[in-house]
Amino acid sequence: MATHQQLVLASGAHITDLLQTKQLQISGFRGQVSHIPAQGELAQLATVICANGYLTPQHNKQHCVGASYVKDPQHLNFCPQEQHENSLKMKQSFPHSNWPNDIDVSNSDARVGVRMVSRDHFPVMGCATDVDELFKRYAIQQQSKDKPSQWQRYWQTTPAPIYEGLYVLGGLGSRGLSSWLTRCRMFSRKSLRPTVTC
Ligand SMILES: Cc1cc2nc3c(=O)[nH]c(=O)nc-3n(C[C@H](O)[C@H](O)[C@H](O)COP(=O)(O)OP(=O)(O)OC[C@H]3O[C@@H](n4cnc5c(N)ncnc54)[C@H](O)[C@@H]3O)c2cc1C
Numbered sequence: 209m210a211t212h213q214q215l216v217l218a219s220g221a222h223i224t225d226l227l228q229t230k231q232l233q234i235s236g237f238r239g240q241v242s243h244i245p246a247q248g249e250l251a252q253l254a255t256v257i258c259a260n261g262y263l264t265p266q267h268n269k270q271h272c273v274g275a276s277y278v279k280d281p282q283h284l285n286f287c288p289q290e291q292h293e294n295s296l297k298m299k300q301s302f303p304h305s306n307w308p309n310d311i312d313v314s315n316s317d318a319r320v321g322v323r324m325v326s327r328d329h330f331p332v333m334g335c336a337t338d339v340d341e342l343f344k345r346y347a348i349q350q351q352s353k354d355k356p357s358q359w360q361r362y363w364q365t366t367p368a369p370i371y372e373g374l375y376v377l378g379g380l381g382s383r384g385l386s387s388w389l390t391r392c393r394m395f396s397r398k399s400l401r402p403t404v405t406c
Pocket residue numbers: 218219220221222238239240241274275319320321322323324377378379380381382383384385386387
């Protein structure tokens with residue numbers, strides 16, 4: 209079996225599959241994007257619209273409109289209800305316009321995926337935190353009679369417990385496609401230096 213000094217997990221929705229990462233505070237949110245035919249006024253769209261959801265200009269006579277956002281999904285099959293909700297997003301954003309009526313989701317064409325999202329919606333990247341150990345220390349703090357300022361100082365000055373050599377790059381949420389380049393640069397500069405600092 210090959211052994212390596214450093215391992216980077218960038219496995220998307222599977223990033224929490226391992227014993228060392230299952231406690232990371234990051235959750236899967238299902239998303240369904242509907243693929244709809246370019247027709248009527250809608251076909252003239254020349255730029256991406258970001259409003260209540262998003263709509264792209266046509267590509268190969270199809271637009272994308274979406275997306276749903278469902279925590280801890282039970283399945284990743286096509287969902288008619290989410291398809292219907294996608295059809296309403298532009299109508300809700302532009303109630304006085306006619307072109308949203310050209311949005312037709314009846315072909316049931318869509319793509320379903322999972323985004324991994326942290327609580328503060330920031331990416332989770334860098335050294336893999338040993339969350340069990342972190343929670344143990346926090347439990348000690350909860351039971352202690354120390355002044356709060358003592359613990360504040362502790363958390364500010366003590367490096368977080370980590371799994372040496374294990375790194376994570378995930379939790380890119382709904383913006384992973386648009387932000388991956390910056391995130392990867394930040395990650396490689398901060399985490400993968402010859403001398404690792406966290
Ligand atoms: C419906 C939907 C719409 C979205 N729309 C947008 C958008 O418009 N703009 C935008 O910026 N972002 C969008 N996103 C978010 C974007 O897709 C994600 O943020 C991004 O894909 C996350 O990148 P990632 O590399 O962390 O994970 P992924 O893209 O999921 O890549 C992880 C990869 O790791 C592989 N993998 C998993 N386990 C293993 C393993 N054990 N060994 C080897 N390989 C493994 C997987 O096969 C996969 O190829 C959308 C997401 C969804 C679900």
